[in-house]
């Protein structure tokens with residue numbers, strides 16, 4: 522079976538740190554779609570160092586149930602950035618890429634919608650062409666969807682505990 526692989530290339534040199542991408546992402550994912558904006562809910566965040574002209578958009582990636590044993594630290598143009606600053610994971614060691622109210626992990630979903638959008642909204646809203654959208658088809662791995670569902674369940678269990686999640690699923694199955 523073929524699947525569509527979506528990619529957003531990030532041209533860091535073109536980003537000016539305007540944060541339009543964060544605004545539209547949070548609006549698209551608001552409970553009342555487009556009704557509110559709050560960059561804390563965005564699945565993209567821009568690391569900003571205006572005095573050094575450094576702006577790096579980072580997309581929210583997978584949920585990580587535990588902190589890494591090792592850490593990364595980037596030095597760009599002599600500026601030493603915080604540990605984990607460019608990491609895409611929603612993990613227990615920091616507050617980024619977490620839904621502010623529930624604490625549930627946030628992950629870029631490429632603006633999935635019905636009907637599908639022709640391109641993700643952060644790409645559309647980036648006036649500087651720093652975000653470039655591409656898609657291609659490739660052979661699908663059957664395990665991928667299952668793995669995604671397990672990660673979602675794992676995060677719910679991590680937040681609420683196993684029994685409340687089992688109870689919720691049991692309630693849903695009787696509806």
Ligand code: SF4
Pocket residue numbers: 542545546547549563564565580581628629630631632641642643644
């Ligand atoms: S592709 Fe969509 S979901 Fe992902 S960061 Fe951009 S606006 Fe947000």
Ligand code: SF4
Pocket residue numbers: 535536537538539540541542543567576578646647648649650651652
């Ligand atoms: S909209 Fe484009 S230029 Fe503005 S912060 Fe996002 S990636 Fe950078």
